[in-house]
Amino acid sequence: MSITAIWVDADACPNVIKETLFRAANRLGIRLILVANQLIRIPNSKHISAIQVPPGFDVADNYIVHNSEAGDLVITADIPLAAELIDKGCLVLNPRGELYSLENIRARLNMRDFADSLRGSGIHTGGPAQLGQAERHKFAGQLDRLLARRD
Secondary structure, three states, rough: OOOOOEEEEEOOHHHHHHHHHHHHHHHHHOEEEEEEEOOOOOOOOEEOOOOOOEOOOOOOHHHHHHHOOOEEEEEOOOHHHEEEEEEEHHHEOOOOOEOOOOOOHHHHHHHHHHHHHHHHHOOOOOOOOOOHHHHHHHHHHHHHHHHHHHO
């Protein structure tokens, strides 16, 4: 399966990850599309575009789901979005370098739902740890492996 485009759920994507994606898109000549509710700064490149969608719950997610194609790579930390995209046949990588798959996405959804129910009960679960150097390297390595599989 050949990756023809990379989609980014860009509202919450760390800038350091976007920079890695910008370099990869330009180096390999692959389409990179960033989708967000806010204006996203991108470098001047024929391979990179940004789409600003209207504000609203899941508007950017829905845009990605409706416009991506099976085999595309999507960068997101949004687990419900990842599950929907995997069912569609997309590859999904989170900014920490974890590749979501049919084998692991249901467990991630269950963990997310459990944490949501704890928060709903007033229990503070904390947020994710800050993105560190190890996660940035893991992301870059996983991205390189995925893009190396291109035909």
